[in-house]
Amino acid sequence: MKATYLFLLLGTLFLAACEHEKDPFVDRTAAPVLLVFENAIGDGGGQTTEPTVTSKATGPATLRIRVYELDKTNILDHAQGIDSLPVASLTMKLTTRTGTAIADLTTDAKGIATLSRPWSDFGITAPKVGTNVALVLSGKHKDQSFSKLARLQAN
Numbered sequence: 283m284k285a286t287y288l289f290l291l292l293g294t295l296f297l298a299a300c301e302h303e304k305d306p307f308v309d310r311t312a313a314p315v316l317l318v319f320e321n322a323i324g325d326g327g328g329q330t331t332e333p334t335v336t337s338k339a340t341g342p343a344t345l346r347i348r349v350y351e352l353d354k355t356n357i358l359d360h361a362q363g364i365d366s367l368p369v370a371s372l373t374m375k376l377t378t379r380t381g382t383a384i385a386d387l388t389t390d391a392k393g394i395a396t397l398s399r400p401w402s403d404f405g406i407t408a409p410k411v412g413t414n415v416a417l418v419l420s421g422k423h424k425d426q427s428f429s430k431l432a433r434l435q436a437n
Contacts, residue, residue, distance in 0.1 A: 314423040315369055317430045320346040332431045339409040339436035345376075345397045347419070349389050368393025374421035378405060379431075384417075401436070409436040 321344075322333040337343045349369045356362035372389045376397065384403055387395040401409040404417075414435035421428060 311426070313428045313430075314351065314426040315372070315421075315428060316350040316352055316366065317419065318348040318350065319432060320348070323435075332433060334414065334433040334435050336435050336437040339401075339411055339413065342398045343401050343404055343409075343434055343436075345395075345434065347374075347387070347395045349374075349393045349395065351423070369423060372421060372423060374419050377418050377420075379416040379418055387419075404434060406436075411437055 319333050319335045321336050323336060335345060337345070349372055350366040351369050353365040353367055355365075357364055368389070368391075370389055370391045370393060372393075372395075374387045374389075374395065376384045376387055378384065382405065385397055385399065387397055389395045401407070401413075404415045406413055406415060412435065414433045417432045417434055419430045419432060
């Protein structure tokens with residue numbers, strides 16, 4: 283009899299422990315665009331969480347970003363797959379992580395946005411090799427906001 287009660291108690295505790303709990307984090311939404319940074323270190327375009335983009339310390343700081351919309355219409359067709367379509371005339375805001383506005387960027391017909399500014403605009407008065415600044419690139423595409431973190435590093 284004790285074994286039956288013990289078995290029922292353990293079974294009840296097991297079922298109570300299996301209760302589904304809501305995710306405590308922010309709901310995740312897929313980004314509406316893919317941002318590919320030229321001169322990103324190591325990963326071929328900055329497709330990591332926080333790419334580091336390099337620029338010469340001796341001249342102006344430069345950024346070049348390609349913006350694509352991913353067309354997943356043929357995702358199940360191995361012969362076609364996902365298509366990357368350049369996003370033209372997309373306006374994005376570049377700021378430091380502290381909130382200092384640097385520039386508004388707009389993509390051209392090929393989906394490329396380019397920026398060339400003195401290092402002082404990024405808050406760096408005397409750039410040396412290895413000096414970096416944390417950036418946020420944000421915008422809105424098809425009524426969905428997005429933000430991408432990056433670092434700009436002098437080389």
